[in-house]
Amino acid sequence: MSITMTIDGMEVTAEDGSNLVDVASDNGVYIPTLCYTRGRPCLGTCRVCSVKVNGYVTAACAMPVSEGMTVDVSDPEVSDMRQGLVEILFTEGKHNCPSCEKSGRCELQAVGYELGMLVSRFPYRFPVRDREVGARHIWLERDRCIFCQRCVEFVRDKATDRKIFSISGRGSNARIEIDIELADAMPPEQVTEAAEICPVGCIIEKRVGFDDPIGQRRFEVETLRERATARSTDE
Amino acid sequence: MNKKIESILQRYSSDRTRLMDMLWDVQDEYGYISDEVLPDLGEGLKLSPLDVRETASFYHFFHSRPAGRHRLYLSNTVIAKMKGFNAVYAALEAETGARFGSIDDSGMFGLFETNCIGLSDQEPAMMVGKVVFNHLTPAKVRDIIGKLKAGQSPEEIVNPEGIPRDQLAYVEAMVESNIRRKGPVFFQAETDINALLDSCLKRHPEELILATTRSRMRGRGGAGFSAGLKWRLCREAEGDVKYIICNADEGEPGTFKDRVLLTHSPREVFAGMVIAGHCVGSVKGIVYLRAEYFYLKDYLESQLQQMRDDNLLGNNVLDQGLNFDIRIQMGAGAYICGDESALIESCEGKRGTPRLKPPFPVQQGFLDKPTAVSNVETFVAVARMLDKGSRWYESLGTTHSTGTRLLSISGDCTAPGIYEVEWGTTLNHALRMAGAEDSKAAQISGPSGECVSIRQDGERRFCYSDLSCNGSLMVFDHSRDLLAVVRDFMQFFVDESCGICTPCRAGNVDLLHKIDLIMAGKGQFSDLDDLVNWSRIVQRTSRCGLGGTSPKPILSTLKKFPEIYQQKIRKHHGPLLPSFDAAAAVAGYQQARDELLQEDVE
């Protein structure tokens, strides 16, 4: 059933119940996301897609659209909140872009660029985190984990559907664990898929380093914003 | 497969949703949940060892390393700290030989801090295994540790008369109930459960729901959702199987009214659940009981059994055709499991991570079936209301906040305990009843609520449109350092955050550090602006009510007691930021050099 709603004052028609991030991007409005991927269930963990819906701040990825909904993406207050969340992520972990294999293809970095982040308003913590290197093909660089849960939810053992990545601990002591036995059984395509699913440089394929020259890396060729709103420009 | 693990699996029919109970049994057997048992447990439940660890590592009382034969958990609430916590803390370390957070050399004692265990009216207090000790002093600590060393069990020490665990007397000998003011709704002991259930089961569910809705009964946990509406929605939800869950997690610091209700009115609670089951069309009830109330479990089980024997539970209740039974699910130490969706996750044997809403539990709850989760006090209030009529109930309280509510009052007052007050009662009146004098501030609804000024807000009323209190009322007099209280509350939220979303997991830590900075005299006025800006981000973007309320201690004290921050801001001179301590930054060099050269010599 088709419904009408507004996004930043612009009237938009969409299918009732469809995902707000998708509807926005199909209409040329970029809502930054980190844990959400189109086509996969919503995780609602990063909160970077926060927008105002009918005056209330909510995560756009978890919001099915409905008739008459008023969405405010560019509202300064909620825009600052989105930026604040990205800034928190940069200081919570240890994000050394100059030495990171994922630089140029990293979604956290790309969202930082889109929001115009220059420095974090939060104190840089320099946490000490163990890296997990026991798996044969995967290096888990926990310094960079943003706890999006994509790996936990979407990377499964082909034979048993068991989780290969899981979360242990609670709160600020939580961390991602990798089941080494199951990880070693992953076929090479799945290893690459896992490294791709990870939005940052936490899940790294061993023996694959920097493969694209600066200037030709994924988000330099086409920015996150361009990718997100590509469908709207096609029409 | 390890025989002990195998028998534990069999005990719960290898039901993956009973993982919490299995982990308790494992820990009771071995003292902790080691990596060695995970593969066997996982195999029996078709989970990987890490899946099992995922659940086990979430809860405060589940240990993955040896935690001592006797595990002692000292409650570290702000109230305890007002009543001698520090001396008890020191005595525990001295007597056991252990440091907090670890075990002693012999492995006999593990000392841990824990958040509120529901005994704010009798603190300092601690859990030892599954029993509790209240009104602690260094002398009492010496006595208890001495007896443990001499070979007595915690149960023997706390229950020297050997009262059977399933009796009310056992509970009453261990903890005080301190019902200071009761009536007309709670603790009346006049309800004939048999007659009440009989009459309710004869009435149509729609009629009962209507009566509940008309009485304006609202949930007695933190959220205050209309009880009647919740049961209506659950009734109307599509599903062949539905569940009634009683939220007995009572994790909000300073709240202990549910403990006392479960102690003195358990049947009213269970009757309320049966009535709810009848209303929504459910046959299964679960009481999610926090681990801190383990000592109530056997008594509650015996009450349930008696109700079954009296045909008030089970098949064909009172021959009226309703099948409804209740089981008790233990928690394992997680404040977030007071959130209804996190509670449901825990009931399913998983981490207590709040779910995304919609869908709401009334549509998709326990095992994705329609589930109505209500607070202990709500069930009792509904039972009493239906017993005496909704008009009686509506005559109490105010127009929009009908009835009465239980307050758990603690802190700087001569008579801490349970007070039943009509909605509409003023804060000053409650404080007078509890013997609070020279009061400066009151924390309404625990850390997730408001800090109010007695001078400014004393005449405000307890009602849903003003002081909407979830039962916890902590009182502070003029001698208390309110900023230290705020700091304590922020530490609480950092400890209890589930960690699944960015603002709460990370933002609360930054707020805590900022408070520490200000308390150390290293803040400037822009830091106060930061507190507000960061608080708003955490509050508005968090995924659940924990992050949605965690900045409130800061925001409400900035509003009511700005001087506690202002007086810490010192005028600073020069270009260096007050938060930067140049002397401290270079002080480590000399020491590092000296130690290094010492090593080199050796």
Place this chain on the structure above:
Amino acid sequence: MNKPTAHESFSHDLPRVALDAATLAQRGEKVKVSMIGLCGCWGCSLSLLDADEALLGLLDKITILRSSFTDIKRIPERCTIGFVEGGVANEENIETLEHFRENCDILISVGACAIWGGVPAMRNNEVDLKDCLREAYVNSVTAPAGAIATVPLHREIPRITDRVYPCHEVVKMDYFIPGCPPDGAAILKVLDDLLNARPIELPTTVNRYD
């Protein structure tokens, strides 16, 4: 700052040859800029040089006082802009940054090291100061055979700090240009905005963290 002893003098106190009046007058109209590298690799300053011929236009508007290019070692008069690369890793960095804050209207943190600590900050919380000193002075691979390990402690050799600090955690910084190093174009854009009193805006095409 250590005061010079009887047989010491600071180079910035040495007598200077006076400039001719015309050059002085011309310089007097330009915006004064000072530059420094704290605990950095000087790559950000080099990146400014990478602007190549665009520098000429810039130099029509600014005059650089203290910097490694001009070899002026103290800020001789109040500057409008202070260009700071590198983070704070020793007490001399602290003093220098203080000096810049006191003598510049605007301070810019240029590059990763100034903004969050950069590569030197990799030791924060992970590597003990003792281990750093041991690596540099005791187990040094370039020490002559048989040399006695000497860990410096002298009034003229700055003590290393417990951790590396971003500049804005030591003094107030006004603007930030990320990058390791930032592209010359990014630095020019910020300077250009400042010089023309426009709001600072770093377009997505030049904002980089690596």
